[in-house]
Amino acid sequence: MTWFTDIFTAHSALQAVVVLSLIATVGIGLGKIRFLGISLGSAFIFFVGIVAGHLGLSIDRQMLNFAESFGLVLFVYALGLQVGPGFFSSLRTGGLRLITPALGVVVLGTLLAVVLGRVAGVPLPDMTGILCGATTNTPALGAAQQALKQMNFDSNGAALGCAVAYPLGVVGVILAIALLRRFVVRPSDLPSPDADHAKNVFIAEFRATNPAIFGKSIRDVALHSHHRFVISRLWREGRVSIPTSDTTLQEGDHLLIVTSPQEVEALHLIFGRQEKKDWNTRDIDWNAVDRQLISQRILVTRPEINGRKLSSLRLRNLYGINISRVYRSGVQLLATPDLTLQLGDRLTVVGEATAVHNVEKILGNAVRSLNEPNLVSVFIGLILGLILGSVPLAVPGLSLEVRLGLAGGPIVVGILMGTFGPRLHMITYTTQSANLMLRALGLSLYLACLGLDAGASFFATVMRPEGALWLALGFLVTFVPVVLVAWGSMRLLGLDFGSVTGILCGSMANPMALNYANDTIPGDNPSVTYATVYPICMFLRVVIVQVMLLFLL
Numbered sequence: 001m002t003w004f005t006d007i008f009t010a011h012s013a014l015q016a017v018v019v020l021s022l023i024a025t026v027g028i029g030l031g032k033i034r035f036l037g038i039s040l041g042s043a044f045i046f047f048v049g050i051v052a053g054h055l056g057l058s059i060d061r062q063m064l065n066f067a068e069s070f071g072l073v074l075f076v077y078a079l080g081l082q083v084g085p086g087f088f089s090s091l092r093t094g095g096l097r098l099i100t101p102a103l104g105v106v107v108l109g110t111l112l113a114v115v116l117g118r119v120a121g122v123p124l125p126d127m128t129g130i131l132c133g134a135t136t137n138t139p140a141l142g143a144a145q146q147a148l149k150q151m152n153f154d155s156n157g158a159a160l161g162c163a164v165a166y167p168l169g170v171v172g173v174i175l176a177i178a179l180l181r182r183f184v185v186r187p188s189d190l191p192s193p194d195a196d197h198a199k200n201v202f203i204a205e206f207r208a209t210n211p212a213i214f215g216k217s218i219r220d221v222a223l224h225s226h227h228r229f230v231i232s233r234l235w236r237e238g239r240v241s242i243p244t245s246d247t248t249l250q251e252g253d254h255l256l257i258v259t260s261p262q263e264v265e266a267l268h269l270i271f272g273r274q275e276k277k278d279w280n281t282r283d284i285d286w287n288a289v290d291r292q293l294i295s296q297r298i299l300v301t302r303p304e305i306n307g308r309k310l311s312s313l314r315l316r317n318l319y320g321i322n323i324s325r326v327y328r329s330g331v332q333l334l335a336t337p338d339l340t341l342q343l344g345d346r347l348t349v350v351g352e353a354t355a356v357h358n359v360e361k362i363l364g365n366a367v368r369s370l371n372e373p374n375l376v377s378v379f380i381g382l383i384l385g386l387i388l389g390s391v392p393l394a395v396p397g398l399s400l401e402v403r404l405g406l407a408g409g410p411i412v413v414g415i416l417m418g419t420f421g422p423r424l425h426m427i428t429y430t431t432q433s434a435n436l437m438l439r440a441l442g443l444s445l446y447l448a449c450l451g452l453d454a455g456a457s458f459f460a461t462v463m464r465p466e467g468a469l470w471l472a473l474g475f476l477v478t479f480v481p482v483v484l485v486a487w488g489s490m491r492l493l494g495l496d497f498g499s500v501t502g503i504l505c506g507s508m509a510n511p512m513a514l515n516y517a518n519d520t521i522p523g524d525n526p527s528v529t530y531a532t533v534y535p536i537c538m539f540l541r542v543v544i545v546q547v548m549l550l551f552l553l
Helices: 002-009 013-031 041-054 061-120 124-134 138-150 156-183 195-200 218-225 261-271 286-290 315-319 353-363 375-390 405-424 432-462 467-491 497-507 511-520 525-552
Strands: 202-208 229-236 239-241 254-259 272-274 294-299 322-328 331-334 346-351
Touching: 002 013, 013 041, 013 061, 013 432, 041 156, 041 432, 041 511, 061 124, 061 375, 061 405, 061 432, 061 467, 061 497, 061 511, 061 525, 124 138, 124 156, 124 467, 124 525, 138 156, 138 525, 156 432, 156 467, 156 497, 156 511, 202 261, 218 261, 229 322, 254 261, 261 272, 294 353, 315 322, 315 353, 346 353, 375 405, 405 525, 432 467, 432 511, 467 497, 497 511, 497 525, 511 525
Parallel strands: none
Antiparallel strands: 202 254, 202 272, 229 239, 229 254, 294 346, 322 331, 322 346
16 A cells, blocks of 8 residues: 555655645635634635645645646736736726725835834844745745845744734735725625626616707717717717717707716717616617617627727728627726727627627637637747746845745736737637636635745744744734725725725735635725735835845945
8 A cells, every 4th residue: 555655745846736635625625614604715725735844744845836826827927817807997097995904904014013023022034034925925034034144044934924914914814804895895885796897887868958969970070079979879869879970960860879977077068968778788679679679789809800990990880780798808898989999898788689699700709619628829828927037026125126026027017918918919818607617716826835945944933932923923914904995095085895805905916805805705806906005016016025124224
C-alpha cells in the first residue's frame, strides 16, 4: 500500500494535484455550511489548507509557487475581463466617489498599524508584515521583504506577521460585511437586481409640443441638441411606427425615448411634455404595445461584427428597425450610433417580423458559436498582464522601484482587454459560466496553496508569547477601517451597500470577501466597484509599505 500513501506524501506533480484538489474539495464542502447565517464560501479552502499544512502535508516548493501564482493570475485576469465593459462607465459616472473611500481604507489602516505598533512595542518590520496580512496583500509583503533585505534587515518577522494576521484578515472583512448588513444596512441601502441598469438607461414618453422641432427630422434634432437619446417608437394618429433618422416630427407625436436619467430634464425642454406613464417597470408587454411590430433580443455572434460601430451597420435605415438597448456583461447600455459592438452583446430589436429576422441573420444570433472558448485572447492577456506587472516603476523620493506584481498587472490588462479588445477586432468574449469557472478555479488554487504554505508555521507562531498580540493587532487593522469607511460611505456619500462591499474588498485586496459579497448581494455592483478601486489600491499599498520602512525604520 506504499503506492497509495505516496500519492499524498511523495513530492511529485501527481501528488501536488491530488493534495491541492483534496484541500479545495474539503474547503468548498465546508464553505457551504452556514453558522449564524454566515457562510465563508470558498474562503474556507484557505483554512483547510492551514490545517493540512499543520498536519505535515506539503508539496514541492516550486510546484507550490507555480500553482499559487497561476491561480492568482487566472482569478484577477478573469475578473478584469468580466468587469471591463462596465469599468470605465462606472469610473466616469462615480469614480471619485468610489476611489475616495477606498483610499480612506488604505490610509486609515496604515496609520492605525503605525500607531498600534508604537503603542504595543512591536518592531516596525514585524508590524509591516501584520499590516500586509491584515489587508491580505501578499504583493505588498513581497515588496516589504525586498526593501528589508536591501536595508540589511531580517525579513522573516514580516513573513511570520503576515501569516498570523492573514486568516483574520480574510475573515475580518467577511465578518464586517455580515455585521454591517445585519445591524447597519437599511433596506434602501441594498441595490435592486437592476440598480446598475437604472443608472445607465431610462425610458420616457414625450409628447411633441415644442414648435421648434415641428417639421424637423430626427437627425437634425439630434445634431443640434448634443444630447444622447434613441427614439424607439413613434405614435401618430393611433398608429405605432419605427422612426428613422429622416422621419420628420409633427405636433402631437408621442415619442418613446430611451436615454440616461441625467438627460431626461434636457429632453423635456427639447420635445415638450413628458407623459406620466412609467415605462421602466418589468411587467410591460412590449409586443402588446407594438401590435403590428415585434420586439426581440438578438445575440451578436458573427466575428465580423465585433468591434464595429452601430451606425456603420445602417440597420435602422436599411431595414426600418430600431435598436433601443444593448445588454453587455449584465450592464444595460444606450444604443447610440457611436456604440462599439462586441461579441456576446444582446440587442433589443424592434420592427416588423420580416425586418427583425433579416437583422438576426446579419448579427448572427447563433448561441452555439459563443460556447466555443477563444483561448488565444486569454493567453495573450495573461502574457501582457505579467509583462505589465513586471515593469519597474520609479517613484519620486524612493530609491527602490515598485511593480504592480502578479495581481495588479493582469487585472489592469483584463480590464483593458474587456473594454478595448473589440475595437481592435480581438474576440475577448467568454460566456458567464466560463468566466465564473476560470475565476473559481484560480481562486481555489490560490487559497489552497496560500493556506498550505502558512499552515506549517502558523500554530507555532500563534502559540508564541507575542502571537495573541499579533492576532489582536491584525484584526483591529482589518476591522476598524472597514467598518468606519463603510458607515461613512453609506451615510455621507449615499453609496449603496453593493458598491460599498466592492470598495471594501478591493481596497483590502480580498477576493474571498468579494466572492462572499457576490453570493449574498444582488447585482454586479460589488464586482464592478472592486475592479474600479483594486488596481489603484494595490499599487498604493505596494508603495506605502516601502515608504513606511524607508522613512520610519
